[in-house]
Amino acid sequence: MKYKKYFYTILLFPVIFFGTIIALDPFHVLYNSPILATKGLEMRYSALAAINDPKFDSYILGTSMMENSSAIETNKIFKHCKFANISISGGKIFERSFVLRYLLAHKKVKAIIYSLDSHYLKQDIVNKGVNLSDYQYLYDDNIANNVKIYFSRSALKTIIKNVMYHNEYKQDIAYHEYNCPSRWSDVQDHMMRFGGLQKWFDAKNNGQIIEAFRDITHATKSIQENKRIEYDAAKMAKLISAAKKYCNDYFINIVRDNPETKFYAVFPPYSRICYGIWYQYDIPSSIIHREIVRYFALKSQTLHNLYVYGFEDLAFPDDISLYKDTSHYHPSINTLITKSLADSDRLLTADNVDRYLNRSRERAEKFDLVGLGNKISNYLRLIEQSEISH
Secondary structure: OHHHHHHHHHHHHHHHHHHHHHHHOOOOOOOOOOOOOOOOOOHHHHHHHHHHOOOOOEEEEOOHHHOOOOHHHHHHHOOOOOEEEOOOOOOOHHHHHHHHHHHHHHOOOOEEEEEOOHHHHOOOOOOOOOOHHHOHHHHOOOHHHHHHHHHOHHHHHHHHHHHHOHHHHHHOHHHHOOOOOOOOOOOHHHHOOOOOHHHHHHOOOOHHHHHHHHHHHHHHHHHHOOOOEOOOHHHHHHHHHHHHHHHHHHHHHHHHHOOOOEEEEEEOOOOHHHHHHHHHOEHHHHHHHHHHHHHHHHHHHHOOOEEEEEOOOOOHHHOHHHEOOOOOEOHHHHHHHHHHHHHOOOEEOOOOHHHHHHHHHHHHHHOOHHHHHHHHHHHHHHHHHHHHHO
16 A cells, blocks of 8 residues: 555656646647746747737748847837747748748738748758657647647756746846847857858868858869759759749748738848859759749739848848858848838849849859869868878
8 A cells, every 4th residue: 555655646746747837838839828938949849939929910930040130129110010039940931831821820910021041942841850740730720739848858858947047037038028039149159150261260160161161162163173063944944843832832822811911021141152152053053043033023013912022132242251151141130131121122023123133143153152162172171281290
């Protein structure tokens, strides 16, 4: 009897523990409870809390390109909206589509600010290592499914951290207001790479820098050897068609189905290095990209709730000091983008898209990609020689 009592006590503890957590619902996956404990929880899970919060009527749903966009700053510019930033790091257009559909099906939304990252080039589904089954159930119509989140290891870690650092988390405006809760602008590992090519050299062991150096040196070597990637017209037609279908299925159709919501779609301004690689080496990517930009600009003429923006033809993408790798720009550019949306500056239409694309192409083709590649190759060669000598 004594052992049986211990057994029931041990059995009862997890029931009480998980029962209490589910009743309190700190992740707001069941209802909008007074407690919020999503700080540190990956946005693929914690976006639902912002969706369930009635005070928000507009959303920034980008990728890491928009994680530094301030919702509070956006509210000041869009005076009649209450934004939450639920940008998903690495979130493909496909992946964000079921978050977007769920959001629009469950509340009246005034505006969506959305980044049109280059996932359409390969019609990406999810990032490597991301498992849809781990969280996709949160965005279906079966609310009972949502309790599964409280039995995951990441959820338990998040709850424990929120309890341990309660006072600190309570003060965090970004956390409670979904200002930019997934921001990387205050992470030293990211910010130390802004400032120019030497900063990239100093961060030579960083994964994003290693990838950037590999892409640049491979492209420049191929250009010098006249080994550009090119396809025939038939293959290009298939690739463009697939890219358009991907954008239609996972974004444009959603825009069409929700005429009451304004969609501000932004082609994020990658560094000129990225565009230089496309236009000077990876020709199919440059063609697909150009066709998709034009496609969205033309679609905005018939979809009156769609506003498309581009920054590729401006001068700042040439400035490496504003980038921590070949794509991610300085947080100041997030502010520039937000202001441009409100002012309708940089708006792409059927009337101006070809001029925009021609200017963008000219800048990309003039960019000294080979010169940059040679600098990186020389640096890597010196590093290799130094390591051998030691």
